Structure formats: structure tokens, C-alpha cells
Amino acid sequence: MKVRSSVFASFILILEGIGVALFLRGFFPVPLKSSVSSKNKLSDLPVEPLTGSSHNSSRLPQPLFKRVVIMLVDALREDFVFGPNGRMYMPYTRHLVERGSSHSFVAKARPPTVTMPRIKALTTGTIPGFIDVVMNLNSPALLEDNLIWQAKTAGKRMVFYGDDTWVRLFPKHFMEHDGTTSFFVSDYTEVDNNVTRHLDSTLKRDDWDILILHYLGLDHIGHISGPHSSLIQPKLMEMDDILKKIHSSLISKEAEGSLPYLLVLCGDHGMSETGSHGGSSEPEINTPLVLLSPAFKRKGKPSNFA
Ligand SMILES: *[C@@H]1O[C@H](CO)[C@@H](O)[C@H](O)[C@H]1NC(C)=O
Ligand SMILES: *[C@@H]1O[C@H](CO)[C@@H](O)[C@H](O)[C@H]1NC(C)=O
Ligand SMILES: [Zn+2]
Numbered sequence: 001m002k003v004r005s006s007v008f009a010s011f012i013l014i015l016e017g018i019g020v021a022l023f024l025r026g027f028f029p030v031p032l033k034s035s036v037s038s039k040n041k042l043s044d045l046p047v048e049p050l051t052g053s054s055h056n057s058s059r060l061p062q063p064l065f066k067r068v069v070i071m072l073v074d075a076l077r078e079d080f081v082f083g084p085n086g087r088m089y090m091p092y093t094r095h096l097v098e099r100g101s102s103h104s105f106v107a108k109a110r111p112p113t114v115t116m117p118r119i120k121a122l123t124t125g126t127i128p129g130f131i132d133v134v135m136n137l138n139s140p141a142l143l144e145d146n147l148i149w150q151a152k153t154a155g156k157r158m159v160f161y162g163d164d165t166w167v168r169l170f171p172k173h174f175m176e177h178d179g180t181t182s183f184f185v186s187d188y189t190e191v192d193n194n195v196t197r198h199l200d201s202t203l204k205r206d207d208w209d210i211l212i213l214h215y216l217g218l219d220h221i222g223h224i225s226g227p228h229s230s231l232i233q234p235k236l237m238e239m240d241d242i243l244k245k246i247h248s249s250l251i252s253k254e255a256e257g258s259l260p261y262l263l264v265l266c267g268d269h270g271m272s273e274t275g276s277h278g279g280s281s282e283p284e285i286n287t288p289l290v291l292l293s294p295a296f297k298r299k300g301k302p303s304n305f306a
Contacts, residue, residue, distance in 0.1 A: 074219035076267030089236035113269035162214025226275035
């Protein structure tokens with residue numbers, strides 16, 4: 001009887017061990033692809049269903065856009081653009097969303113809604129794990145297959161201004177960069193001015209293909225005083241003006257016969273009613289995704305995007 005109960009106890013212990021291991025394996029999954037050799041090559045390109053007659057996977061599809069500008073506003077909540085706040089404080093953007101040549105979506109961020117895992121998700125297309133929160137502070141270079149690496153390999157010239165997390169994730173990818181630090185959360189002015197100060201000269205230049213901007217000020221305001229703070233409104237107006245500046249400059253540089261530009265406005269995550277983020281509540285996961293390009297037809301209301 002004594003032997004049997006100890007056998008039973010060890011059985012239970014082993015079962016518990018397996019259970020804990022299984023839980024940890026799921027909670028901190030090992031990245032499926034983490035070696036440099038796992039990057040996709042041209043030969044892995046799937047057949048494009050829309051390219052017409054030539055289903056030749058060893059040939060690149062024709063580029064659709066000449067230049068791409070990605071304006072990422074940290075903690076840009078969906079209602080800051082599509083809600084009543086957007087109508088009042090981001091009038092230019094809102095006008096383009098409603099009447100311009102644009103496509104707009106509500107993009108759902110996967111928790112953990114923290115900046116580094118979100119940048120990883122946006123550039124790799126993979127779902128971030130909770131392990132990424134632990135590594136959020138010392139983000140090492142991203143080794144998984146990602147858009148930035150692919151763009152650099154394809155010879156695209158990229159310029160980056162903003163959150164220096166990008167510079168740590170992609171240390172040698174940008175021909176020019178100026179990283180701002182998110183360390184001083186109380187600063188929501190200089191951190192954005194350090195990005196905007198480069199715009200006038202960079203927008204005039206022709207030596208880049210992709211420009212990425214990551215504005216941190218709005219996120220810092222959220223952490224200081226929440227989404228209903230009086231600081232939010234001037235910040236949204238500032239972001240609206242910057243989008244207008246970029247858009248006008250892209251329009252003025254459009255040349256007859258060349259490919260159109262693409263301007264992307266997006267957020268990495270939203271902010272909760274207390275101004276924090278990281279969890280999975282609606283205001284934290286819903287972010288706007290606005291694509292602007294003369295290549296698009298003028299259209300109606302924003303639709304959902306899972
Ligand atoms: C695909 O294109 C490559 C180079 O453009 C050519 O060598 C190859 O024969 C083509 N394959 C098919 C199936 O058309
Ligand atoms: C902004 O730029 C200045 C000068 O390059 C630098 O000293 C400062 O630390 C930067 N601020 C932030 C928040 O990155
Ligand atoms: Zn963020």
C-alpha cells in the first residue's frame with residue numbers, strides 16, 4: 001500500500017512537471033525562425049495570382065510605388081483618427097480618410113501591446129511572444145526574416161528618424177538615421193522635434209526610397225496624463241500638420257509617368273483609458289492604418305481589418 005501511494009505520488013509529480021513545462025513552452029515560445037539562413041530568397045516567392053499571364057515565380061512582380069513614407073505614431077489610438085477627436089484635431093488626415101485617395105483600416109495589435117514586440121510584428125509579420133516584453137529593454141538585432149532586411153537586400157535606400165529601438169533592431173540597415181530615446185518619458189516635445197527637424201531637408205532629397213518616422217511624444221503624454229489630457233489635442237494637431245507637410249511634399253514631387261508614392265500612417269498600439277498599454281483591451285489593440293496614394297481610388301468609410 002505504501003509503495004503504491006509513492007508510485008502514485010511520483011506519477012502526479014511527473015505529470016505536474018510535464019504540465020509546467022508545457023505551460024512555459026507555450027508562454028515563452030522559442031522563435032520558429034531565428035537563424036540568418038532562414039531568410040526568404042527570390043526563389044521562395046509564391047506565384048502571384050494577380051500578375052496576369054506570366055506565372056513565373058523567379059521573376060519579381062513590378063513595383064507599385066516609387067517611394068514609401070511610413071509615419072508611425074506611438075500609441076495612436078484608432079479613435080484619435082477615426083473618432084470625434086480625429087475630426088477635431090486631425091482635420092487634414094480625416095479629410096483624406098473620408099474623401100482622399102486612401103484606404104483606411106482599424107488594425108488590431110496582438111498583445112503584448114508594447115513597442116518593441118509591435119515593431120517586430122509589423123516588420124516580420126509574426127506574432128510576438130511574451131518573452132519579447134522581457135527583452136523589450138535591450139532589444140537585440142532582429143535576425144528573423146523581415147521587411148527592412150528584404151528592402152535593404154533589394155537595394156532600397158532607407159532613412160529612419162525616431163524611436164531608437166529601430167536602430168537597435170536594424171543596426172546596419174539605414175543609410176541615415178537619428179534615434180530618439182524613449183528613456184525620458186516626461187519629455188514629449190524634444191523627442192518629436194528631433195524627428196521633425198530632419199523632414200524639410202529629407203523630403204527635398206531624391207536619394208532615398210523608404211523613409212520611416214517613429215514619433216514617441218503621444219505615447220509619453222499617455223503615460224504622463226492619459227488619453228483625455230489637454231496635452232493630447234495639441235499633439236494630435238502637430239501630427240496632423242506633419243502628415244500634411246509630408247503629403248504636400250510628396251504631391252509636389254510627383255512626376256509625370258513615374259510610379260506614385262505611398263504614405264502610411266499607423267500606430268504600434270493604442271492606449272488604455274489610464275494611458276498605459278501592454279494589455280489586450282480594445283483601446284490598446286485598435287490602431288488606425290491609413291494608406292495614402294494617388295494609385296488608390298477615392299473611397300468611403302473605414303472598414304475592419306483583422
Ligand atoms: C522564368 O523566368 C526566368 C528568367 O526571367 C527564365 O529563365 C525561366 O525560364 C522562366 N520560367 C518559366 C517557367 O517561364
Ligand atoms: C535630441 O537631439 C539632441 C541633439 O542631437 C540630443 O542631445 C538629445 O538627446 C535628443 N533628444 C532625444 C529625446 O533623443
Ligand atoms: Zn509604443
